[in-house]
Amino acid sequence: MLEDIALTKRLLEQFLVVADERHFGRAAERLGMSQPPLSQSIQRLERGLGVRLFERGSGGVTPTAAGEAFTVDARRLLDAQSAAIERVRRVAAGLEGDVRVGYVSILSHHYLPGLLRATAKELPGLRVRLHQGAPTTLTEMIRSGTLDLAFLRDPSSLTSDLVSRDFAVERIAAALPYDHPLAASAGIALADLREEDFVLPDATALPVLAHQVQLACREAGFTPRARAVSDDLTGLFSYVASGLCVSLLPERLRDFHAPEVAFVPLRETSPYLETALSAVHRPDADAAVLRLLELITRRTTP
Amino acid sequence: MLEDIALTKRLLEQFLVVADERHFGRAAERLGMSQPPLSQSIQRLERGLGVRLFERGSGGVTPTAAGEAFTVDARRLLDAQSAAIERVRRVAAGLEGDVRVGYVSILSHHYLPGLLRATAKELPGLRVRLHQGAPTTLTEMIRSGTLDLAFLRDPSSLTSDLVSRDFAVERIAAALPYDHPLAASAGIALADLREEDFVLPDATALPVLAHQVQLACREAGFTPRARAVSDDLTGLFSYVASGLCVSLLPERLRDFHAPEVAFVPLRETSPYLETALSAVHRPDADAAVLRLLELITRRTTP
DNA sequence: CAGCGCAATATCCTCAAGCATATCAGTCAT
DNA sequence: ATGACTGATATGCTTGAGGATATTGCGCTG
Secondary structure, eight states: OOSOOOOOHHHHHHHHHHHHHSOHHHHHHHTTSOHHHHHHHHHHHHHHHTSOOEEEETTEEEEOHHHHHHHHHHHHHHHHHHHHHHHHHHHHTTSSEEEEEEEOTTHHHHTHHHHHHHHHHHOTTEEEEEEEOOHHHHHHHHHHTSOSEEEEESOGGGOTTSEEEEEEEEEEEEEEETTSTTTTOSOBOGGGGTTSEEEEEOTTTSHHHHHHHHHHHHHTTOOOEEEEEESSHHHHHHHHHTTSOBEEEEGGGGGGOOTTEEEEOBSOOOGGGEEEEEEEEOTTOOHHHHHHHHHHHHHHOO | OOSOOOOOHHHHHHHHHHHHHSOHHHHHHHTTSOHHHHHHHHHHHHHHHTSOOEEEETTEEEEOHHHHHHHHHHHHHHHHHHHHHHHHHHHHTTSSEEEEEEEOTTHHHHTHHHHHHHHHHHOTTEEEEEEEOOHHHHHHHHHHTSOSEEEEESOGGGOTTSEEEEEEEEEEEEEEETTSTTTTOSOBOGGGGTTSEEEEEOTTTSHHHHHHHHHHHHHTTOOOEEEEEESSHHHHHHHHHHTSOBEEEEGGGGGGOOTTEEEEOBSOOOGGGEEEEEEEEOTTOOHHHHHHHHHHHHHHOO
16 A cells, blocks of 8 residues: 545545546636646545556646546545435434334234335335334333334333323224124113123233223223233233123224124213323434334324 | 535544444544544544434443444445555556457467467456457557557558567468469478469558568569569468469468468578567557566567 | 647645544443 | 543644645647
């Protein structure tokens, strides 16, 4: 190696203009400078490369074979530099990059496909990596930085140190076995279920839902008789499908299209009969996550 | 665009080391500098890009998504820069590049294949573009810069302003029709042909050969009777093949393998019975041409 | 040979890159 | 609370990048 030449934007541009004009004077004019410093720049470049790039003669200048060859690389380098700058700016702006998204299985049916479609359309530079998991696992992954964004139901209890944002609200409905006498009703009162056997959400795994079910039933004047408990919505659903119990479940679970379970709307309008879907992320989430989040909330709450 | 940052080798290296160490102090040590200027370099880079590349926290530093993305491009840019420098140096050294080589048809049989093979082996970076043409055309192309190197026979008269270098010498032999009484001889004296009809080289197109034939015959005590004239060696050859004349031709033309023509060695050792093959180029030929030329002369005159 | 057009050289200026040392200011674990 | 990490700031130095103007030197051409 000879001297360690810095192939800056300016220097490469100067070289290219000289190679194009084949004339230092005109090149200097095009570059908005005077001829002598341009000569010196090219000399510096030649010294740095240890290579003669131009053959000087009266009436102008002609690139040597090396000079000719270098025009190609100089252009490439300029393009590569501005492309790199452009790219890092786009990543910083959240227009490009990877976002690792976690979700609980229940959400995959109704919300995810549309979200992915909208992302591909409006933020085509973002690559979304999906990861399905249990709520506690997902929040832990968010904390550790393994995941950037997670979609959960009612995560408030898990996320004191995280940022969560509701993007949709679902009604809770009565979930009845298909052969239950009320299964075909267009709507029932919660009190109609006071004598039924219930499968109830586990209070530690699903604290919000468990609490809501208790409060909603209390408002309706009874305490649900717990025949079974499950720490997962699919478990609740399965119990109902088995025909052994009824339950109170977000009516979106209807999307499972299981014929053994009928969802019957409840006449009550209690806030306890609503459940929120939330997106959760770290407070220091990067711009791509925020863009994605913005898109989600815009889509679901227009 | 924000400030116009120069992505120099040094700066990119500094960024990469910090990204690797995730620690300004250690990175500075690895870079052989102290910590504060390194901090400033990274700040300058961040300002120039308009992008935060690292998240500073106690106990070290972590790249942001943008920083992570930029490591890839930074490495690419460094590679591209040194590759470009390496390449232009190789071109300047004549180890890489294009050489446009002209030749007259006669040479294609014996010399060219070996030359191309040797070039591919010893100067694998050189691409040789071949162009066949008449001697005057070739020298003109050399002059105009359309061609870098030309292989000719006895070009001395054409090339006062060019550089020519002999790389092989061939004997001139008698070229006789296959049914000529002397065609089977192992060797004859030039004087044996004094009564023959000759086809002679044109004095303007092939001045050297024409002159040599005249002088050689004069030395042998006669003036050749010109039955025909040709301005091209293949024309001379064809005349002999027709059976109408004899001629004096470089014995390499034997390589045409035409059964109608017999080449019979001449006993004389006159310098007029030798003809040189030369490589011709401009005085300002670049290094690749000189390398190729060096290879040729080394191969043919060991 | 004189003049013109070209690039190179001489001389000077300014400012940012690039480095140093000394110090400050957070954050965290003891 | 405090000492031991971090990185950031303050301040100063040297150098080269990058530019200017004025002049020189060279090769071509009328």
